[in-house]
Amino acid sequence: MHLSAVALALVLAGSKVSAHTTMFSVQVDGADQGDGRNVYIRSPPNNNPVKDLASPDLAYNVNGGTAVSSFVKATAGATLTFEWFHNTRGDDIIDANHKGPIITYIAPFITGNGAAPIWTKIAEDGFDGATKLWAIDKLRSNGGKVSFVLPASIAPGQYLVRQELIALHEADAIFTANPARGAQFYPSCVQVEVAGSGSVVPGENFNFNTGYTYADPGIAFNIYAAFTSYAIPGPKVFDGAAAPAVSSRAVVGLTTxxxxxxxxxxxxxxxxxxxxxxxxxxxxxxxxxxxxxxxxxxxx
Structure with missing residues (x-):
């Protein structure tokens, strides 16, 4: 017996409580930094998602505006591995039916809730049309770990690195039309202190509350319909280059x-x-x- 798309969606909705996820730890070039919850990760009180695109919690979840005491130390160009889990480390991570992308952003360190135009996308993974695998599928098969490279060109300093999983199992309806459904966002934020010789401060200045919309095809997306590709939401991935230089046109009349x-x-x-x-x-x-x-x- 085959379930209809509607029936399947209802079954998945009923299982959503057991399917949630949150971040546990970070590795820097393979070196485990230990349990980072409320230490260097601004951890939410539970593993529930955010669905309201107008909520300040969209930046890095509930309690994200409360800075924690430590920073992960990394050199620009290092490989960072973020580890996610469901209830205990090494468990089922997130329900297999929660398909979707994984996106990573960086911003200069602030103590506030991150609901501001400060973010730059540095990594993304969505849907592989050849293998039919989603980024979340790969996360599950890799024991909850996803790796990316910290851009080698970024300037030393303190940053916030935000990674989010977007689960699309209920994204065939938008949250404003049906608050019981809608795309589920699982953001988590790590405090990172970067060393190195880079000089670039990433400056895409993306704001999640205005940059993500319910009209975005990567947010309003029906995974139960036939498709061959997926448009990852948000800006393009930062290329590591500095912003355009100041114009070389002569400035006449300035004394210094x-x-x-x-x-x-x-x-x-x-x-x-x-x-x-x-x-x-x-x-x-x-x-x-x-x-x-x-x-x-x-x-x-």
């Missing part, structure tokens, strides 16, 4: 342009200068900044 340019380079991702064409001050205006827009005025 080198100092101005140095200041601008430390606070902006992309800067564009415009020159006043008539009497009055020259204004340097920044766009797509990672921090509040900076305006600098020079004397006439």
């Amino acid at each position: 342009p080198p100092a101005v340019l140095t200041t601008l380079s430390t606070v902006t991702r992309t800067a564009e200068f415009s020159l006043a064409t008539g009497p009055g001050p020259v204004v340097a205006h920044t766009t797509r900044t990672a921090r509040p827009t900076l305006h600098i005025r020079a004397a006439k």
Whole structure:
């Protein structure tokens, strides 16, 4: 006897309580950093998912806005392995019916809840059309472990590295239309202190609460219908390159342009200068900044 798609969806919905997952630990180049829950991982109180795209918990789950005491130490270019589990380490990880992608982001360290335009995607895995395997399938077969490379070009400092599993077994309906269904997000956030000689601060400035929408084909997705591909939600994966350099057009009228340019380079991702064409001050205006827009005025 074959279950219809609707009947199968109802069966899966009934099993969702036993299917949840959360993060246990991190390895750095194969070295286990130990149980990281509430130590270097901003762990939620349970393994439940987030489904409301407007919730600040979407960034790194419930209690994610509470910083923890430690940082995982890693050098830029290292391989990090995040380990997930269901109830106990090494168990079934997440229900086999929870198909979906695994996506990893990075942001400069903050103590808040991460519901802000600070995130850059550094790794992703979705659906393999050749093998018909999802990233979550591979996670289960690998004992709950998923690895990615910390970009070698990023500057030393303290960061938040967020990894999420998106379970699509109920994503044939969207949460706002039916709160009992919708894509399930399992985000977890690790505090990482990066060493190395890189100089790039990733600057995609992605905001989960506005960048993920219910119209996104990677979020509203019916895994029970026929398909051959899957569009992973979010921005493109960071290529490791620095943001475009400050425009080389001459800036006339500034008394100390080198100092101005140095200041601008430390606070902006992309800067564009415009020159006043008539009497009055020259204004340097920044766009797509990672921090509040900076305006600098020079004397006439």
